[in-house]
Amino acid sequence: MFQSIAELNTAIPSCRGCSLGGVNLYCLARGNPASKKMVIAEAPGKVEARQHKVLVGPAGILFDKIWASVGWDTNDWFLTNTLHCEPVAPKGSGKENLLPLEEQKKACRYLLDEEIRLVEPKVIVLLGKVAVGSILPALKNEPMRNLRGKSFDFGGILYYVLYHPSFILRSSFEPKKELELKMEIWQDVLNLERLMKERGI
Ligand code: SF4
Numbered sequence: 001m002f003q004s005i006a007e008l009n010t011a012i013p014s015c016r017g018c019s020l021g022g023v024n025l026y027c028l029a030r031g032n033p034a035s036k037k038m039v040i041a042e043a044p045g046k047v048e049a050r051q052h053k054v055l056v057g058p059a060g061i062l063f064d065k066i067w068a069s070v071g072w073d074t075n076d077w078f079l080t081n082t083l084h085c086e087p088v089a090p091k092g093s094g095k096e097n098l099l100p101l102e103e104q105k106k107a108c109r110y111l112l113d114e115e116i117r118l119v120e121p122k123v124i125v126l127l128g129k130v131a132v133g134s135i136l137p138a139l140k141n142e143p144m145r146n147l148r149g150k151s152f153d154f155g156g157i158l159y160y161v162l163y164h165p166s167f168i169l170r171s172s173f174e175p176k177k178e179l180e181l182k183m184e185i186w187q188d189v190l191n192l193e194r195l196m197k198e199r200g201i
Contacts, residue, residue, distance in 0.1 A: 002114050005033040005078075011111075012084050013052075018107035020085035025049035029080035029115060030056070037077045037201065038121035040112065042130040042164060043100050049086035054079045059166040063127075066165065069186055070193050078119050082134045083108045105134050122201045124157055125192065128164030135159065149188040151195055158199060160192050 002008040009028045015021045027044035030053045039055075047057030055063050055074070067074045082105055087098045112134070116124070126132045132147060133140035136159065139147060144163060152159040163185050171177045 002118065005029065005115065005118055008111065008114055008118070015084070015111075017110075018085075018104045020083070020087060020104055023085075023088075025086040025088065026084050027052055027054050027081060027086075028084075029078060030054050031075055031077045031079045033078050033119050035077055036120060036122045037196075038116070038119055038123065039074075039077055039079045039125045039127060040131040040135060041079070041081050041127040042166075043081055043083035044086045045166070046086070048081075054081050058169055059164065062165040062169060066185060066189060070189050072193075078115070078121070080112065080115050082112060082130050084111055100130060105130070109134065121157060122199070123192075123196055124159050126159060126161050128162075128167065131164075132161055148184065149191055151192075158195060158201070160195070162188055162192075 002011070012026050012028060013024070015026070025044070027048040031039075041055055041059075044054065045057050045059065048054060048060070054060070064074050067077075083100045085104075085108075087100050087104065124135070126135055129140075129144055132142075132144075136152065144161075144167070147161045148163055150161050163181060165185075168178060168181045168185065171181055
């Protein structure tokens with residue numbers, strides 16, 4: 001067990017808990033560990049893994065804007081990932097990243113559990129299917145379309161599901177769909193704001 005987020009962060013660069021360790025493509029959480037408000041995303045992409053910080057690439061920039069649309073600052077939240085190292089796709093596969101494997105998520109789960117224990121969040125926002133499947137495994141086969149904007153109360157924590165911003169970025173070649181998704185996520189964030197207010201978070 002770690003005594004602080006700072007101590008946990010010192011362990012990540014040298015972690016060899018799964019096959020992704022040891023190549024210096026890791027990321028650390030960002031934001032405020034004392035905020036009681038947490039976001040769990042998926043796995044680091046290229047930018048995150050090289051800057052060693054969660055949600056700082058194109059998806060992170062969009063996420064900052066989504067938060068700002070309701071007057072929130074992502075620095076006032078604690079932002080982390082399901083997986084702390086980049087699941088790089090093999091050369092020649094035509095892909096940049098792979099979806100995290102079950103064994104990788106399982107191996108990295110102790111770090112996420114420690115982050116949750118240390119932060120003691122009152123609200124946890126789950127960004128995308130990987131985060132939902134890891135934290136709420138009973139829902140892992142549900143389509144995101146059915147889960148987005150849904151809230152769940154367990155153990156005194158409000159869990160809330162949102163699309164991952166990278167999903168919106170991937171739809172940018174279809175302007176109509178992109179606009180629709182942006183409207184949906186904005187409505188979902190407004191709903192989250194209302195739920196948090198009701199609970200005094
Ligand atoms: S993904 Fe997690 S468990 Fe695997 S090496 Fe990185 S920090 Fe360790």
